Amino acid sequence: MFSENNAKKGVTFPKGFKAAGIKAGIKKSGNPDLAIIYTEQEAAVAGTFTQNAVAAAPVLVSRQVIQGGKVHAVVANAGCANACTGAQGLQDAKEMADCTAAALDCKPNEVIVGSTGVIGVLLPMDKLRAGIKKAAAELTEHGSVDAGNAIITTDTYSKACATEVEIGGKKVRFGAIAKGSGMIQPNMATMLCFITTDAAIDAKLMQEALSDIVGLTFNMISIDGDMSTNDMAVVMANGAAGNAKITTKDKDYDVFYATLKSICTGLAQRIASDGEGATKFLTIHVTGTKSFADAKTVAMSIAKSPLVKTAFFGEDPNWGRVICAVGYAGVPMTPEKTVVKFGGIPVYANGVGAKFDGDKLHDVMAEHDILIEVEMGLGEAEATVWSCDFSYEYVKINGEYHT
Amino acid sequence: MFSENNAKKGVTFPKGFKAAGIKAGIKKSGNPDLAIIYTEQEAAVAGTFTQNAVAAAPVLVSRQVIQGGKVHAVVANAGCANACTGAQGLQDAKEMADCTAAALDCKPNEVIVGSTGVIGVLLPMDKLRAGIKKAAAELTEHGSVDAGNAIITTDTYSKACATEVEIGGKKVRFGAIAKGSGMIQPNMATMLCFITTDAAIDAKLMQEALSDIVGLTFNMISIDGDMSTNDMAVVMANGAAGNAKITTKDKDYDVFYATLKSICTGLAQRIASDGEGATKFLTIHVTGTKSFADAKTVAMSIAKSPLVKTAFFGEDPNWGRVICAVGYAGVPMTPEKTVVKFGGIPVYANGVGAKFDGDKLHDVMAEHDILIEVEMGLGEAEATVWSCDFSYEYVKINGEYHT
Numbered sequence: 001m002f003s004e005n006n007a008k009k010g011v012t013f014p015k016g017f018k019a020a021g022i023k024a025g026i027k028k029s030g031n032p033d034l035a036i037i038y039t040e041q042e043a044a045v046a047g048t049f050t051q052n053a054v055a056a057a058p059v060l061v062s063r064q065v066i067q068g069g070k071v072h073a074v075v076a077n078a079g080c081a082n083a084c085t086g087a088q089g090l091q092d093a094k095e096m097a098d099c100t101a102a103a104l105d106c107k108p109n110e111v112i113v114g115s116t117g118v119i120g121v122l123l124p125m126d127k128l129r130a131g132i133k134k135a136a137a138e139l140t141e142h143g144s145v146d147a148g149n150a151i152i153t154t155d156t157y158s159k160a161c162a163t164e165v166e167i168g169g170k171k172v173r174f175g176a177i178a179k180g181s182g183m184i185q186p187n188m189a190t191m192l193c194f195i196t197t198d199a200a201i202d203a204k205l206m207q208e209a210l211s212d213i214v215g216l217t218f219n220m221i222s223i224d225g226d227m228s229t230n231d232m233a234v235v236m237a238n239g240a241a242g243n244a245k246i247t248t249k250d251k252d253y254d255v256f257y258a259t260l261k262s263i264c265t266g267l268a269q270r271i272a273s274d275g276e277g278a279t280k281f282l283t284i285h286v287t288g289t290k291s292f293a294d295a296k297t298v299a300m301s302i303a304k305s306p307l308v309k310t311a312f313f314g315e316d317p318n319w320g321r322v323i324c325a326v327g328y329a330g331v332p333m334t335p336e337k338t339v340v341k342f343g344g345i346p347v348y349a350n351g352v353g354a355k356f357d358g359d360k361l362h363d364v365m366a367e368h369d370i371l372i373e374v375e376m377g378l379g380e381a382e383a384t385v386w387s388c389d390f391s392y393e394y395v396k397i398n399g400e401y402h403t
Numbered sequence: 404m405f406s407e408n409n410a411k412k413g414v415t416f417p418k419g420f421k422a423a424g425i426k427a428g429i430k431k432s433g434n435p436d437l438a439i440i441y442t443e444q445e446a447a448v449a450g451t452f453t454q455n456a457v458a459a460a461p462v463l464v465s466r467q468v469i470q471g472g473k474v475h476a477v478v479a480n481a482g483c484a485n486a487c488t489g490a491q492g493l494q495d496a497k498e499m500a501d502c503t504a505a506a507l508d509c510k511p512n513e514v515i516v517g518s519t520g521v522i523g524v525l526l527p528m529d530k531l532r533a534g535i536k537k538a539a540a541e542l543t544e545h546g547s548v549d550a551g552n553a554i555i556t557t558d559t560y561s562k563a564c565a566t567e568v569e570i571g572g573k574k575v576r577f578g579a580i581a582k583g584s585g586m587i588q589p590n591m592a593t594m595l596c597f598i599t600t601d602a603a604i605d606a607k608l609m610q611e612a613l614s615d616i617v618g619l620t621f622n623m624i625s626i627d628g629d630m631s632t633n634d635m636a637v638v639m640a641n642g643a644a645g646n647a648k649i650t651t652k653d654k655d656y657d658v659f660y661a662t663l664k665s666i667c668t669g670l671a672q673r674i675a676s677d678g679e680g681a682t683k684f685l686t687i688h689v690t691g692t693k694s695f696a697d698a699k700t701v702a703m704s705i706a707k708s709p710l711v712k713t714a715f716f717g718e719d720p721n722w723g724r725v726i727c728a729v730g731y732a733g734v735p736m737t738p739e740k741t742v743v744k745f746g747g748i749p750v751y752a753n754g755v756g757a758k759f760d761g762d763k764l765h766d767v768m769a770e771h772d773i774l775i776e777v778e779m780g781l782g783e784a785e786a787t788v789w790s791c792d793f794s795y796e797y798v799k800i801n802g803e804y805h806t
Contacts, residue, residue: 054730054738084726084738086755119723120756229727306709306793307801314802320522323487324632327457335457335487352489353523390709391802395795398710399717 006162006175010144013162013175014198015240016041019143021150024131026117026124027079034131035147035177037074037194038104038139043236044200045071046207047112048214050231056083057093058113062232065097065112069203071236072106074194075099075132076114078151078179081190083119083229092123099129103136112234114192116153116179119229148177151192154397155179159270165259167252170243172199176263180231180271191218193233193267199256200239201246209257210235217264220296221272221386222303235260272386273369277393280312281369284385288376294331295383298374301329302385309390315365319347326374337377343370409565409578413547416565416578417601418643419444422546424553427534429520429527430482437534438550438580440477440597441507441542446639447603448474449610450515451617453634459486460496461516465635468500468515472606474639475509477597478502478535479517481554481582484593486522486632495526502532506539515637517595519556519582522632551580554595557800558582562673568662570655573646575602579666583634583674594621596636596670602659603642604649612660613638620667623699624675624789625706638663675789676772680796683715684772687788691779697734698786701777704732705788712793718768722750729777740780746773 012019017039024034047066049059058076065071075096082089097111104111115123148158162175180191214233239245246252273281284302289295302308305325311318319340326333326340340348343364345356364370415422420442427437450469452462461479468474478499485492500514507514518526551561565578583594617636642648649655676684687705692698705711708728714721722743729736729743743751746767748759767773 052727052730053736054726081723084723084751084755086753089755119721119727120751229730306797310798310801313798316802318522320484320487323457324455324522327455327632333456348487348523350489352487352492390798392795392798394709395713395716395793395798398713399719399794 007160008145009162009175010148010160010177011037011175011194011196012141012144014173014196014238016198016238017175017196018139018141019147020135020138020140021143021146021148022131022135022138024077025127026077032146032150033079034077034128034135035150036100036132036135036139037147037196039072039196039236039238041238041240042070042072043238044069044203044206045112045234045236046203046210047232047234048211050229052229054084054229056081056115056230057085057089058082058115059230059232060090061093061097062112062114062234065109068109070110071112072110073100073104074112074114074234076151076192076194077123077128078153079117080115080121080123081117081119081230082115082123085120085122088122092125095125096128096132099132100136103133114151114232116151116190116192116230144175144177151177152179153190154276156274159267159274161263161266163259163263165255167199167255168243170241172241172243173197174259174263176267178267178271191231191233191271193218195233195235195260195263197235197237198239198241199237199246200241200243201237201256205246205253206235206237209260213257213261213264217261217268220384221268222300269386272388275388276397277391278388279391280389282312282372282387282389283369284372284387285382286374286376287382288378289331289381290379291381292383295381296385297331298326298329298376299383299385301325302372302374303387306390312370313389313391317342317347317361317365319353322372323348332378333376334378339375339377341373343367410563411548412565412578413551413563413580414440414578414597414599415544415547417576417599417641419601419641420578420599421542421544422550423538423541423543424546424549424551425534425538425541427480428530429480435549435553436482437480437531437538438553439503439535439538439542440550440599442475442599442639442641444641444643445473445475446641447472447606447609448515448637448639449606449613450635450637451614453632455632457487457632459484459518459633460488460492461485461518462633462635463493464496464500465515465517465637468512471512473513474515475513476503476507477515477517477637479554479595480526480531481556482520483518483524483526484520484522484633485518485526488523488525491525495528498528499531499535502535503539506536517554517635519554519593519595519633547578547580554580555582556593557679559677562670562677564666564669566662566666568658570602570644570658571646573644575644575646576600577662577666579670581670581674594634594636594674596621598636598638598663598666600638600640601643602640602649603644603646604640604659608649608656609638609640612663616660616664616667620664620671623787624671625703672789675791678791679800680794681791682794683792685715685775685790685792686772687775687790688785689777689779690785691781692734692784693782694784695786698784699788700734701729701732701779702786702788704728705775705777706790709793715773716792716794720745720750720764720768722756725775726751735781736779737781742778742780744776746770
């Protein structure tokens with residue numbers, strides 16, 4: 001569905017969107033660190049944010065913007081999270097919106113502000129002010145790759161995608177850029193995700209769709225179990241495609257919803273796969289519980305277990321650690337009814353280890369992408385969580401990422 | 404309180420207890436792997452066990468024994484957990500009790516059975532049967548060190564302690580051996596703890612004391628957040644000290660309770676300090692919450708955060724990760740009222756990073772033992788959790804501990 005060419009077009013694939021990513025001097029590395037996404041045509045907006053009680057200043061500002069229901073721009077920086085920065089931090093986040101609005105001739109409350117990076121450090125506002133002017137001047141319809149690169153931190157690559165569908169007889173485009181690598185257990189995480197579309201849709205309806213979809217996608221990934229102070233996922237819809245505005249849950253809404261879900265699923269998987277130090281991409285599929293919540297709890301218990309994560313790093317089919325994590329998840333579980341499979345091969349059933357072909361299982365463990373299935377046998381609900389392994393590199397990255 | 408000499412006497416320090424630890428051939432390494440602790444005089448018994456829904460066979464057997472309220476022996480092996488081993492595993496655990504009872508001339512339901520090691524593998528019963536006979540023949544009043552060494556797995560050393568107090572005018576002794584290193588977040592964990600005392604005390608009263616104390620000690624440590632299938636803490640009191648039997652919560656009970664708590668606290672701290680690959684021992688003290696449960700939740704959220712654990716491994720005073728873990732703990736929290744201290748030095752207050760002497764903080768981070776204090780400012784409750792850092796060695800141990 002997502003061609004590589006379109007992926008590069010990212011947030012500027014939909015009509016009417018421009019983007020830029022520049023070096024403002026915030027990152028010590030000197031890499032790009034400031035991005036703007038802009039639509040001259042007013043866009044309906046929806047957003048979801050971190051549930052961490054210690055929410056960063058940009059989250060506080062952007063939550064307010066979402067209340068207004070419409071935006072013209074996103075400004076986001078990497079290298080400094082502007083979290084735990086008190087009144088000064090809040091003022092700085094507001095000034096980021098002010099500067100962006102001045103440069104783009106829109107209102108400050110029509111600008112989403114995002115930040116990611118080190119916690120507890122104030123933004124270098126001189127650099128931000130100059131950088132915002134520069135980025136605003138460099139906005140182009142080909143700026144998505146630059147914008148994507150300007151919001152990453154420990155990511156090994158920028159996540160992006162783009163796609164075109166038909167809604168109400170019109171070609172409608174979607175594009176997105178996202179980042180997230182450590183402190184990732186969204187609800188949301190050190191995840192920034194900006195999605196653009198030229199669809200016309202009511203802002204409240206879009207918010208309903210986004211909130212629902214985020215619960216099934218970004219909130220279903222876990223890299224290290226840490227929930228960041230800065231997460232946000234924002235969708236902007238400027239209506240430039242010319243489709244009849246979507247205002248109810250009709251056929252057009254269904255296409256919009258399915259497309260948005262597909263985009264969020266793809267990005268969530270890529271964020272998990274690019275987890276800090278990750279060498280494996282783990283899909284954990286739990287079925288047969290009485291509720292989605294139970295299935296998610298079991299899947300997250302497995303995804304967050306350091307013992308499971310290090311076993312997969314070692315390519316060790318240590319199902320004992322998986323069944324142990326199922327056992328302490330705290331939801332109803334009957335060992336004798338539970339089946340665990342790695343790559344489709346049963347490794348645990350009837351309360352004991354299953355007999356399996358060691359060579360075949362060895363091949364499964366050597367793959368980069370590994371499917372862990374847990375059948376609980378107690379109901380009809382299910383859930384899928386995406387995660388990664390725990391490597392020496394994870395310890396290195398996080399033992400050496402000094403404040 | 405715990406002299407080194409007494410510590411070596413361990414479970415054989417109290418009158419009437421003998422112990423042995425021998426090589427039964429269960430561990431691939433050839434190290435000692437089978438222990439027996441014995442008291443000819445019948446002992447009142449209390450025990451707490453894993454809450455994991457996938458409880459190992461020895462846990463199922465020993466839970467039954469505790470119901471009877473009296474025992475003569477403990478038999479425990481390392482190298483094989485006898486967990487996820489189905490009906491055969493249960494039969495094997497029962498046979499361990501049978502063999503031990505036969506060798507010691509007591510009843511099978513007076514023998515506690517413990518196992519720790521790899522999950523999902525059946526016990527080599529031929530070796531167990533021979534080993535139990537050998538260990539029973541080698542029981543001595545100096546066997547505690549051998550018994551302690553026979554129950555360890557990835558521990559770098561065996562934990563033991565012993566102490567003497569006065570109860571009702573009589574000298575009363577306590578001793579203990581314990582193991583636990585990985586899959587440690589007791590509730591209980593891959594933790595085995597056997598405590599002996601020559602005190603005379605009612606079994607139900609001792610159970611009440613133990614259950615209470617375990618909630619404040621062993622259940623307050625977290626190494627990797629994984630709760631094992633095999634944990635148990637057992638106390639045996641044979642009354643050989645000759646004190647008037649403790650049957651109510653009087654002054655004598657208070658001394659018994661305080662001594663048992665002191666023993667469990669010391670062992671819990673040593674287990675956390677000897678966590679797999681640990682280079683730091685972290686004491687996390689949370690105060691000012693509305694309930695003990697809230698304080699424990701916040702402390703555990705910090706203790707379990709891989710980002711916090713790797714930061715301390717890197718000796719990085721990254722308070723942002725600590726306050727982030729407080730923020731997502733899911734209990735009431737007001738950033739502006741919260742204070743975080745490392746080694747007594749405030750690093751976060753009034754919603755922002757505190758100004759601190761960098762050199763002094765550097766010295767704190769370089770220590771092996773580090774105190775993390777979080778003052779929530781919302782109530783009078785508090786809790787202390789003991790934990791450790793996350794190192795390359797942790798990944799190595801658990802990526803290479805193959806099934």
